[in-house]
Amino acid sequence: MQKGRIFSIEEFSTYDGPGIRTTVFLKGCPLRCTWCHNPEGQRTEAELVRSPNGCLSCGACLAEGARKTGTPCLVRESVEVCPRRLIRVCGEELSSEGLIARLEKNIRILNMSGGGITFSGGEPLTQAAFVTECMHLLRGKTHRALQTCGYASEETFARVLSECDFVLYDLKLIDDARHKQYTGVSNALILQNYRRLAASRVPFITRIPLIPTVNDTEENIRATAALMKECGVRSVELLPYNKMAGGKYLMLGREYEPHFDGSVAPCARLEIFAEYGIEGRIL
């Protein structure tokens, strides 16, 4: 039985696939998008998260770290000593059967809405064996979706796809040098897997996080629309940059450094998609 690490389970989501869904967020992502609004999903291992709201500045949490390690810092025991319960461990380990048992209680309601379960992240393909096993256990019980950026080997992607009913596929930047600059990795695997997905029989939707001055340029939108047309894709969902994206970094003791001007509204350029016969929808 596979084990996985999860940082959140969100119920009654209406944005993560058809109908009403439960979305499972898995830890671990090979990308480091500078606009990431789920930084707690980036690292594979469990992390300590401290909410700044309501902190008494009593220092008990750091003193516990100093007692254990000699340096003021957060340690697991800090969770217990905080009088406000502001510290938590982010990243729960669960077996596939344990997760499915937890998800099963709402499946009837999800099914009645035409919804189901979505595996998201982080990047769920980083825990491909676990996700594949969970989806297999859900086969015939509910609709199973994968929300992914597609960064995985062909074999890994094909294995997970074989258990999927639906895919929400993120495309960010077509130019490889800019993709590396803003996400830390090449887009070669992502574009290859996008073509494989389009050639498969699994229904999918393409999603683009619209980041001002990064990927909302005419050049990138035109290149994205051309790729989609080549793949026979006729619709796209656009997610404008979330200005609150930096909020969670503080809780992880990290700085948010987006390297672009987040105060500018992104351009959807729906008319360019329309030129290529693609209907765009802004979420």
Ligand code: SF4
């Ligand atoms: S123990 Fe809790 S209340 Fe005290 S400083 Fe740490 S986070 Fe703030």
